[in-house]
Amino acid sequence: AFKQIASILLVADAKNMKRSLAIALQYAEYNIPMLIDINMIDEADARGIKINFEKLSEILGVDICSSIAPEGIGVRKLLAKLKSPHIAKKLVTYPEWINNFIDIIKKLCRDTDISPRVIGLLLLAGDRSIEEYLAQKFGPELVDELKDLAADYRKEDTETFRALLVNLYNKKADQIVKEIQEVEPPRRNPHLVTFGDWCTQLHTGVPIAIAVLILVYLFVGSFGATFLVDTINGVIFEGYLIPWTAKLLAPIPSPFFRDMFIDPDFGILPTGIFLALGLVMPVLFCFYLVFGILESSGYLPRLSILLDKVFRKMGL
Structure with missing residues (x-):
């Protein structure tokens, strides 16, 4: 069943304007007031994409807003424009x-x-x-x-x-x-471009991948799981938190209740909260930090290309 729609808010992808505009042209046929918000303009700018918002508004006959949603940029202007949307022009010519x-x-x-x-x-x-x-x-x-x-x-x-x-x-x-x-082609460091090409070639990419795995292991396994865990447990927990907690619970007359909280083998704090914060959290923090760096640097897509070439050589 068709229900009356007051207005349309079309959130467009600044990196893929063709697809978003194709949808807008289809919506324009319905004679429903429409407002277009072009989101992710920061990512488009990083790719050298420049959009003339005023000209687009003139062509379509509707207001055009721009935003970076995760940072809240442009949201206030969008909400203000949403109160008075306009009917878009019908620009498609049919046979x-x-x-x-x-x-x-x-x-x-x-x-x-x-x-x-x-x-x-x-x-x-x-x-x-x-x-x-x-x-x-x-x-x-x-x-x-x-x-x-x-x-x-x-x-x-x-x-x-x-x-x-x-x-x-x-x-x-x-x-x-x-x-x-x-x-506009984004300005890129030629050395980084060359290194990126090396990461996808078999004779250079495999040694680089092995080196990256070793560095990840050293950072997560040695630094995170060993140094950070020992430092947090030895300095923070055993040096400060556990003694302070023991003093805080000392007035409790029952040894059972004291041991229930601070017993080193079965206590709630040492084996529960302290264990999770002191053992698990440093490892997860280091892992996601490294994973984020690899993803943001663009190495993971290049690694997938390299693995595809390796598996093709293996007949997979």
Whole structure:
């Protein structure tokens, strides 16, 4: 069933404007006020992608906001603009036979909550929900007539027509992207580029991967699991926390209750909280720190390329 929608907020990916604009062009057909927020502009900027927001707003006829959602940048402006969205322009030009079918829908389906243009497109696409909507409003006889008429105009199956629509939206979106977007090659250190290439070559990538694994083991296994764990347990827990806790619980007359908390073998604090914080946390911290560095540096994708080459050599 179709429900009345007050407005649309389309969150676009600044790194993939073509896909987002193709969706916006489709939404524009519904005559529903729309606001577009282009998110992740920081990641797009890092890739050398520059977007002309003013020109895009002029082309689509709606307000364009930009944001970096995780940092909350642009959210206030977005909320303010959300109060007064505008109806987007219909920019996609359909073939003549589609327009002829839409003209028939305008004559047969009047006083509907949905634009006749949208009804025509959905009928040609074989959308069942629009058929149910029209059956409730005008009766099943008219729906059967419209379905037969749509099949005559379409001449092919619904999947082919849907592919035609997707192609039209993508083609127009690509045209808009060329007008509002410029891509500047990001400045990169030539030495880092060369090292990145080495990481994906078999004769240099395998030794680098082995060296990286050794460094990860030394940092996580030796530094984290040995040095940090011993330091935290020996200095912080055994030197300060356990003696302070023992003094704090000393007034308790029952040895059973004192041992329940601070017994070195079975106490809640030494074997529970202190063990988790002093043994597990340093190792996990070091592991995720190294993993984050490898991921942010772009080494993990290069490692996957290297492993793919290795497995291909093995016949896998």
